[in-house]
Amino acid sequence: MQTNTSKHIHGWLLLMPAAILLIAFTHYPTVATIVNSLFSKGTAIRPSRFVGLANFERMLDDPIFWKVLANNGWFALGTIPTSIALAIVMALFVNRSLPGRSLVRMAYFTPTILPMIAVANIWLFFYTPDIGLVDQIASGLGFSGHNWLGDPRTVLPAIMVMTIWKEAGFFMIFYLAAMQNVPPELEEASKLEGASRWYYFRRVMFPLLMPTTLFVLINAVLNSFKLVDHLFVLTKGGPDNASNLLLYYIFETAFSYFETHFAAALTVVLLLLLAAMALLQFFVLDKRVHYR
Amino acid sequence: MCNRVRKFGLGVLVSVLLMATAAVVSATELTMYYPVAVGGPLTTIVDGIVADFMKENPDVKVKAIYAGNYNDARIKALAALKSGQPAQLSVMFSIDIYELIEQDAIIAFDDVVETDAEKAWLDSFYPSLMENGRTAGKTWGIPFQRSTIVMYYNKDAFRAAGLDPDKPPASWDELVAAGKKLTQSDGSQWGVMIPSTGYPYWMFGALTMQNGQVLMNGDGNTTFYDHPDVVGALQFWKELGDKHGIMPKGTIEWGTLRQNFLEGKTAIMWHSTGNLTAVKKNAKFDFGVAMLPASKRRGTPTGGGNFYIFKKTTPEERKAAMRLIKFMTSPQRSAEWSMKTGYMGVSPAAYETQQLKAYVKEFPYAAVARDQLEYATAELSTYQTGRVRKLLDDAIQAALTGSKTPEAALTEAQAQADRLLKPYR
Numbered sequence: 001m002q003t004n005t006s007k008h009i010h011g012w013l014l015l016m017p018a019a020i021l022l023i024a025f026t027h028y029p030t031v032a033t034i035v036n037s038l039f040s041k042g043t044a045i046r047p048s049r050f051v052g053l054a055n056f057e058r059m060l061d062d063p064i065f066w067k068v069l070a071n072n073g074w075f076a077l078g079t080i081p082t083s084i085a086l087a088i089v090m091a092l093f094v095n096r097s098l099p100g101r102s103l104v105r106m107a108y109f110t111p112t113i114l115p116m117i118a119v120a121n122i123w124l125f126f127y128t129p130d131i132g133l134v135d136q137i138a139s140g141l142g143f144s145g146h147n148w149l150g151d152p153r154t155v156l157p158a159i160m161v162m163t164i165w166k167e168a169g170f171f172m173i174f175y176l177a178a179m180q181n182v183p184p185e186l187e188e189a190s191k192l193e194g195a196s197r198w199y200y201f202r203r204v205m206f207p208l209l210m211p212t213t214l215f216v217l218i219n220a221v222l223n224s225f226k227l228v229d230h231l232f233v234l235t236k237g238g239p240d241n242a243s244n245l246l247l248y249y250i251f252e253t254a255f256s257y258f259e260t261h262f263a264a265a266l267t268v269v270l271l272l273l274l275a276a277m278a279l280l281q282f283f284v285l286d287k288r289v290h291y292r
Numbered sequence: 293m294c295n296r297v298r299k300f301g302l303g304v305l306v307s308v309l310l311m312a313t314a315a316v317v318s319a320t321e322l323t324m325y326y327p328v329a330v331g332g333p334l335t336t337i338v339d340g341i342v343a344d345f346m347k348e349n350p351d352v353k354v355k356a357i358y359a360g361n362y363n364d365a366r367i368k369a370l371a372a373l374k375s376g377q378p379a380q381l382s383v384m385f386s387i388d389i390y391e392l393i394e395q396d397a398i399i400a401f402d403d404v405v406e407t408d409a410e411k412a413w414l415d416s417f418y419p420s421l422m423e424n425g426r427t428a429g430k431t432w433g434i435p436f437q438r439s440t441i442v443m444y445y446n447k448d449a450f451r452a453a454g455l456d457p458d459k460p461p462a463s464w465d466e467l468v469a470a471g472k473k474l475t476q477s478d479g480s481q482w483g484v485m486i487p488s489t490g491y492p493y494w495m496f497g498a499l500t501m502q503n504g505q506v507l508m509n510g511d512g513n514t515t516f517y518d519h520p521d522v523v524g525a526l527q528f529w530k531e532l533g534d535k536h537g538i539m540p541k542g543t544i545e546w547g548t549l550r551q552n553f554l555e556g557k558t559a560i561m562w563h564s565t566g567n568l569t570a571v572k573k574n575a576k577f578d579f580g581v582a583m584l585p586a587s588k589r590r591g592t593p594t595g596g597g598n599f600y601i602f603k604k605t606t607p608e609e610r611k612a613a614m615r616l617i618k619f620m621t622s623p624q625r626s627a628e629w630s631m632k633t634g635y636m637g638v639s640p641a642a643y644e645t646q647q648l649k650a651y652v653k654e655f656p657y658a659a660v661a662r663d664q665l666e667y668a669t670a671e672l673s674t675y676q677t678g679r680v681r682k683l684l685d686d687a688i689q690a691a692l693t694g695s696k697t698p699e700a701a702l703t704e705a706q707a708q709a710d711r712l713l714k715p716y717r
Contacts, residue, residue, distance in 0.1 A: 124545070124547060124548060125548060125551070128545065128548045128551070128552070129540055130479060130480075130540075130552075130557050131548075131551065131552060131555050131557050132548075144479060145479055145540075147540055147541065147542040147543070147544075149489075149543075149545060150488075150489070150540070150541075150542030150543035150544060150545065150693070151542045151693060152693050152695060233547075235489065236489060236490065238489055238543065238685070238686075238689050239488070239489070239542070239543040239689035239690075239692070239693050240686045240687075240689040240690040240693060240695060241686060242693075252678075252682070255363060255367055256363065256678040256682070257676070257678035257679045257682075258391060258678065259679075
């Protein structure tokens with residue numbers, strides 16, 4: 001009996017460091033955010049009070065909220081499939097023996113190492129009208145300059161291109177690792193059977209990569225909502241919110257407008273969105289993934 | 293277990309108390325946050341001035357903490373206030389005044405000054421620099437790192453276009469006329485660029501002032517976004533790109549504009565005086581600096597940071613803070629600060645010092661911002677300032693990119709601003 005109790009204590013003590021960190025920095029803030037989202041903005045003159053779901057009702061009437069949500073949807077759609085496809089192509093390319101292979105691998109991975117703020121500062125000058133790299137190349141080909149970040153129609157695609165460039169190399173590493181775990185006998189066998197390279201990729205390689213694809217997909221979806229560092233440098237969400245994303249709007253609301261309670265309500269929406277997507281991926285896609 | 297925790301807590305408490313009493317005995321301790329919004333080694337300059345102050349005032353210990361940009365500085369100062377470890381004074385954005393008053397965070401200087409000499413000191417600064425620091429009949433902010441918008445122009449480009457390099461455009465019509473001569477049809481050189489990202493409302497404040505209308509009232513509870521002269525100003529800004537074709541269409545990036553100017557892609561740019569030193573160092577051509585042109589009158593908003601004293605302070609700390617602020621804004625120090633950074637001297641007396649007089653004689657463009665002060669107005673600042681400002685930013689960008697007409701965009705922004713500001717009237 002005595003040993004049983006001490007075993008329990010021992011177990012809980014082992015659990016404690018992780019539990020304390022998780023509770024202090026994950027669970028408590030989450031609960032606090034949800035509670036905060038039910039109160040009104042407080043100032044010294046008008047203290048904060050319980051308002052129920054008023055913050056969420058206001059969100060429904062807030063055109064900017066809908067705008068940033070739509071932007072975020074396009075941003076996710078525009079970046080995730082392309083960067084995953086690109087990552088697979090790059091991984092296939094550097095998985096073969098070719099001269100200077102490690103150099104190419106490193107080159108592909110470089111964008112991932114760079115901090116997002118530094119990347120954004122570089123791309124800010126790429127996109128600068130007339131004097132930027134993009135326009136200089138375009139003018140060499142006979143096109144006239146374009147104000148990439150100053151035009152509401154091109155600003156979001158411009159940011160997507162940069163994000164894909166930044167993310168694809170990171171995902172490539174996972175695919176490369178997965179591909180090196182695929183036994184070479186499979187390829188030899190399919191060659192003997194007369195399968196084409198494309199058929200081998202489609203029916204053998206790609207299904208074997210599915211666990212990696214699921215992992216990468218989850219990461220990519222989270223990143224498309226989590227990564228907004230570049231907006232601080234590139235556009236600040238402009239022009240006229242054309243490139244504003246949900247998390248950046250939350251930051252603006254909390255620290256520029258000091259409406260921490262409305263920001264908390266927005267955060268709750270973001271949390272729900274991410275949770276819903278993670279669950280969807282785990283329970284729906286997971287069934288279709290083949291684990292060895 | 294429990295006992296150990298209690299002992300540990302007690303230990304922490306005792307050491308905190310010991311530190312606190314030690315501080316009270318030795319000297320008045322001040323914590324000050326300050327922001328840096330432009331490039332350059334500004335932190336070392338501030339640290340240097342603070343060190344000089346402590347040498348002259350051994351009974352005051354100042355901890356000057358660099359706190360990032362204006363936004364960061366405000367967030368950090370307010371967070372420190374809430375956590376119970378407040379700063380006693382800080383340099384923060386001059387337009388934060390209403391937010392700080394509403395949070396009940398700062399105290400008016402009128403309640404701190406005692407002698408007549410100190411009261412006179414409040415009036416020793418340029419009046420237009422005080423506009424953003426005064427409301428409800430009291431003074432809440434003392435100007436420190438302040439700037440205005442000026443017009444930088446490429447004299448070589450002026451000569452090449454057959455324009456007199458010593459006569460920069462002084463009116464909107466002259467600006468358009470000169471811009472047309474300066475613009476190359478192949479897009480290799482534009483006539484003028486006015487940045488419309490980052491701080492669109494600031495540039496717009498200059499245009500509306502020139503058109504004879506300010507953007508808000510002195511109590512910070514009414515905006516005039518849909519006033520015909522304000523609409524006219526936005527119409528003019530838009531037409532520079534649309535109708536006259538002397539400025540690129542769409543928005544123009546604040547961050548890369550200086551590079552555009554230095555590479556000769558635009559012959560004229562409107563920018564903060566804070567860029568003066570950088571342009572002086574890097575321009576490979578003959579450049580000039582001039583006041584902004586006039587429509588009905590000349591005009592520019594001021595910008596930059598003010599000193600504030602926080603409310604949660606003891607009388608001793610307030611006195612010490614006053615001494616520090618007086619030291620840092622004294623004519624001598626202000627002159628030194630202006631020469632090293634490009635910010636303006638904050639009082640007429642600063643420009644009367646020997647050093648600054650000599651500097652202006654050698655580099656006359658250093659005085660353009662001062663001469664323009666006569667026409668200057670306050671920077672946009674109201675209650676709910678973040679949101680009210682963003683409404684205007686969005687309206688400007690919507691008009692410049694052509695998604696709304698200036699009139700529709702500004703009318704919409706005004707309606708929303710009215711809703712936000714109604715409770716404060």
